[in-house]
Amino acid sequence: MDRSNEILVLGGGLAGSEAAWQLAQRGYPVCLVEMRPKITTPAHQTDMMGELVCSNSLGADNMTSPAGILKAELRYLGSLIMEAADHTSVPAGKALAVDRDAFAGYITKKLSEHPCIRIERREMTSLPEEPAIIATGPLTSPSLAEELKKITGEEYFSFFDAIAPVVFYDSIDMTKAYKAGRYGQEADYINCPMNEEEYIRFWNALVSAERATRHEFEKDIRYFEGCLPIEVIASRGIDTLRFGPLRPVGLPNPLTGEEPYAVVQLRQDNKDGTLFNLVGFQTSLKWGEQARVFKLIPGLQDAEFARYGVMHRNIYVNAPTVLDGFLRLRDRKNLFLAGQITGVEGYLESTAMGLVAAIYMAFSLRQTEMPIWPKETAIGSLLRYLSETDTKVFHPMNVNLGIFPHLDVKIRKKIERCQKVGERAMLFLEEFYKSYLK
Known part of the structure; x- marks a missing residue:
């Protein structure tokens, strides 16, 4: 394979792993750069891709919850992370929880064996000039974080994420x-x-x-x-x-x-x-x-x-100011951000941003017009939150009913309302897929 035009994906977490997979599945050569184990973090314990550093639960897994709607969308779009979760799930009632090591091992194996993906173990201390997806997550190394701060011209907001024993x-x-x-x-x-x-x-x-x-x-x-x-x-x-x-x-x-x-x-x-x-x-x-x-x-x-x-520091950008609505840096159109660093919160929200960044990168490389993700979907609602929220009150956001557009009819019971929102989301996603992604 000709690797002269490799796309860099920085970070082997959920978002970076998903982004690399989505690009590779579309035939693009990818260089996935992960600094572990050469450089460690306060929260990671292994050098595997997609390691979960907080809870092993990925949240509710039915269409009567916003998290379940997001999972359904990711499955429909061929998410590697969802595939890994379904293969390594453990009993957790209505939630989807996984065996941590098996989950990360599954992702690492799939990425390592893909003919379009090359994995490099090194720290990136500066932003690349070539097209790249930055998915270094909440534990971005200090040197790269400083580079991002310089290029965006914006101060980071920071918060703390804590891990259960x-x-x-x-x-x-x-x-x-x-x-x-x-x-x-x-x-x-x-x-x-x-x-x-x-x-x-x-x-x-x-x-x-x-x-x-x-x-x-x-x-x-x-x-x-x-x-x-x-x-x-x-x-x-x-x-x-x-x-x-x-x-x-x-x-x-x-x-x-x-x-x-x-x-x-x-x-x-x-x-x-x-x-x-x-x-x-x-x-x-x-x-x-x-x-x-x-x-x-x-x-x-x-x-x-x-x-x-344990407790560790998370960082994220003020997305409505820093990003252009398609997860690109406003001043560097060849650099996309993905994962928690964009201002979403949650395992699968981060995964979704990795998937979207890869799709938008593919459109950018083909020099075709970027499609507007339907706001009626969970993914589209998150993207709209990142682009339209008042910059003065912007903070990390999970998928929830509050960010979806209102239904045309009033439904009092939350479960029934969520079910209807989910049905609408899948209809819009299917049409979007047929029109732009198939």
Whole structure:
């Protein structure tokens, strides 16, 4: 294959992996540059492509949720990330969760074996002159981040993303914990019930626990509300956890038949079911403090941690100002951004931006007019958010019903409304695909 016109894709995360795959599937030669393992990050543990550094859950997987609509669109468009997720899924009720290592291994193997993809392991310290997709994610290396800052002329907003701890299943005391799904759904979660006394003791320990020391550049904290550290939620009031990640509703204890005062849920983290993560327990506590505080949870008093929670810095650009509506830098039309660095938040939202950047890159290389992605779709709604939001209030966004256009009819029930939004999205996506992408 002639590689003289290789397209650079920087970053081997979800967005970069998806972008490389989409371009390669269209016959374009790709050089996928990933700095790991030569340069590590505070959050990654392997050198595999598509490694998940936070939760192993990709969110709801049905058309009655915005996340499910996005998944349906990605599957329709031949997403490698969705293919990997479907091949490596683990039980998680109505959510799609994966075995982390198998998931990343699947992606790495597919990319490594593709004849149009060449993988280079090195750090990029400057922006390329040739056409490229920048998908270096929230953990972009400082040198490249500085280059991006210079070329955009815009300051980055920053926020912190926290990772939940993982424990070994064999160390969970199942005489105190029980398996159940909320409201009688499949029993895919382990539930650790608390009475009022146990909850108050845990809450007091949590809010007074010592947090990890931050670097100087991490002092200006702006948390993303969709992924708050558990101790930050707790600090907002003694009952905030019971109305959030420790909500006991619909999870009666089979031993008593009654709902507990609070419930800590654990979700399967790998295919073999040997690892479970604490749902909603993203944290910035020191590791020793995590062991001390989280072992106050009934059922986890003897827990052995496979991984402690950590906290890392995320960066993203002010997309409505920096990007041109097609994920290109306004002042460098041959450079596209993809993934969380564009200002979306979430695994599959990042994946979607990788897919879109690759498609727009293909149109740019063919010198054909860029198609406008239909705003009725989940992907189109995210793109519209990135291009039309007031720059003064712009912040990272997940896919949600609020960014979709209104329906022509009023539907009171959220599930039914979402179903209708999903049906409309797929109709518009199919027409868009036939008109521009087929």
